[in-house]
Structure formats: structure tokens, C-alpha cells
Amino acid sequence: MVSTRTVIVQQYEIAETTLEEQEFQKYAIVEEAVFSELTKYMEELLDNPKVVRFIEVTSRYVQCIKNNGVSEVESHTKKNLRRKLENLYGSKIHFVSNDSGHLLMLPNSMSRDDLVRMNDQLSAKLKAIETCSDKNLITAACIIRNENLQLQSGNVWPPTPEDLSEFHLPKNTHLFLQSLLRGDNRIQHSSRVSRLIWSFGPDFTHAVTEGKFKTPKHILLPFALESLSRIVVELTKLLNRCGHGLSYSQIGEIETAIAMQTISAGEEQHLVIPRNIVANAFTHLA
Numbered sequence: 001m002v003s004t005r006t007v008i009v010q011q012y013e014i015a016e017t018t019l020e021e022q023e024f025q026k027y028a029i030v031e032e033a034v035f036s037e038l039t040k041y042m043e044e045l046l047d048n049p050k051v052v053r054f055i056e057v058t059s060r061y062v063q064c065i066k067n068n069g070v071s072e073v074e075s076h077t078k079k080n081l082r083r084k085l086e087n088l089y090g091s092k093i094h095f096v097s098n099d100s101g102h103l104l105m106l107p108n109s110m111s112r113d114d115l116v117r118m119n120d121q122l123s124a125k126l127k128a129i130e131t132c133s134d135k136n137l138i139t140a141a142c143i144i145r146n147e148n149l150q151l152q153s154g155n156v157w158p159p160t161p162e163d164l165s166e167f168h169l170p171k172n173t174h175l176f177l178q179s180l181l182r183g184d185n186r187i188q189h190s191s192r193v194s195r196l197i198w199s200f201g202p203d204f205t206h207a208v209t210e211g212k213f214k215t216p217k218h219i220l221l222p223f224a225l226e227s228l229s230r231i232v233v234e235l236t237k238l239l240n241r242c243g244h245g246l247s248y249s250q251i252g253e254i255e256t257a258i259a260m261q262t263i264s265a266g267e268e269q270h271l272v273i274p275r276n277i278v279a280n281a282f283t284h285l286a
Contacts, residue, residue: 027070031077034064035084042085046092049110051118054082054095054103140176147172148208155214158257164216169201177201207243214246219254221245 147170202215239245
């Protein structure tokens with residue numbers, strides 16, 4: 001006689017298997033529908049021959065699958081795309097790797113003359129870019145400089161946590177660093193790029209304004225060193241010379257200003273306590 005527990009386990013396994021099969025079937029249907037859409041792009045490519053990076057085709061394919069309700073695209077889907085295209089189009093398309101190892105795809109209908117003309121056009125564009133690159137760089141530098149100079153009068157004294165948390169990098173400075181670190185201007189980027197932008201960006205502001213505008217980085221980094229290190233003066237001076245923080249004397253001025261502000265605020269109550277501490281509130285210490 002089969003126990004009730006065994007029956008329940010078997011029913012659960014059947015239900016789970018059925019669910020997996022349904023998900024697999026749904027994925028297969030979406031994949032097939034998206035591949036059918038991709039063939040329209042391929043037909044346009046065959047009608048208007050050009051060289052494309054295969055990673056761009058793969059990205060288009062994967063994004064379309066995600067747009068159809070699939071949260072995670074299986075790795076085999078991307079790996080099998082080239083094989084599926086070769087099976088469908090056969091000798092109509094050709095794949096070749098460039099010097100960087102990236103796969104390029106082009107219609108076999110492209111003649112040698114087409115490739116020569118395309119190369120000539122790209123060479124002309126590259127030459128034009130190289131010719132005006134110095135002028136563009138100077139223009140970009142002036143735009144970023146003027147944008148940062150506008151911040152000079154924006155500091156509150158003494159600085160407060162609220163003021164520091166509200167600091168935003170100038171728009172063009174952020175865009176420049178994003179493009180420099182990524183090679184494009186896409187909004188989404190990795191945590192590494194975001195971290196580096198917020199590391200380099202304040203240095204731009206500090207350097208351009210000659211330290212007149214004090215960014216959160218240049219205030220908080222020396223304070224952090226002061227609380228963690230015994231050789232504070234030397235390290236703070238080194239950071240200041242390299243443009244990464246305020247001078248040791250300026251840090252002292254901020255500390256003094258904050259202390260005087262706290263003392264002034266506590267004179268009415270004849271009690272000097274930091275503003276984040278509430279008077280007459282019971283505190284339990286473990």
C-alpha cells in the first residue's frame with residue numbers, strides 16, 4: 001500500500017515537471033517568434049549590404065526576447081544564433097573575425113568594389129575627425145571649465161550633511177567622464193564606472209575652481225583619514241598637493257566653525273551637544 005506522503009510527493013513532482021515543461025514551451029515559442037522577426041532585419045541587410053558586428057545582431061535578438069516577457073535568456077540561445085542563421089541563409093552570409101577577435105557579418109553579395117568604397121569612406125571620416133579633434137577637445141574643455149566655475153559661490157559655511165548629500169556633478173562633466181570611461185554616452189553603466197565618475201568628477205571641480213568650491217569628496221576624505229590614521233598631517237598635505245582634498249588648515253577651520261555653531265545653538269539651553277543628539281532623551285547603553 002502506497003503511503004499518503006509518497007502520493008503527495010509524486011503529485012508535487014508531476015506538478016513541478018508540468019510547470020517546467022510549460023515554461024520551456026513558452027520560452028521556445030517566444031524564441032521562435034523573435035527569430036522570425038530577426039529574419040526581417042536580415043532581409044534588409046541582404047537588400048542593403050553592409051558589414052555589421054555580430055554582437056549587435058545578438059544584442060538585438062536577446063533584447064527582443066526580454067521584451068516578450070522572458071526575464072533571463074538562456075546561454076544556448078545566443079550561442080546557437082549563428083548556426084541558425086547559417087542554416088537559414090547558407091552561402092548568402094559570411095562571418096569573419098576582426099583584429100580584436102570580434103565577429104563580423106556581411107552578405108556575400110558585397111563585391112570587392114563595395115568593400116573598397118566603404119573603406120575609403122571610413123578613412124575619410126577618420127581623417128576629418130583627426131583634423132578637428134584638437135579644436136573639439138579645446139571646446140569641450142572650455143565648456144566643462146565654465147560649467148564648474150559657476151559652482152564657486154554655491155558653498156554653505158560651515159558645510160552640513162544635508163548640503164554635502166545634495167551635491168551633484170555638473171551635467172557636462174558627468175557626461176564627459178561617462179563617455180571617457182565607457183566609450184559611449186549610454187545612461188546605464190556599471191557600478192565601477194559610477195564609482196570612478198564620482199571619484200574623478202569632484203577633482204575637476206576642485207581643480208578648476210582652485211579649491212574655492214569644496215566638494216563632498218574633498219571635505220570628507222581628509223576627515224576620514226583624520227579619524228583613521230595617526231599620521232594625519234602628512235597624509236592630508238599629500239592629498240591636498242595631489243588635488244584630492246582640502247588642506248589641513250582648512251579642515252581645522254571647518255571643525256572650528258562647526259564647533260562654534262554647535263556652541264552658539266546650545267547657549268540658550270546652557271547645554272552644548274551635537275545637533276543629532278536630543279536633550280533629555282533616555283538612552284540605554286549595553
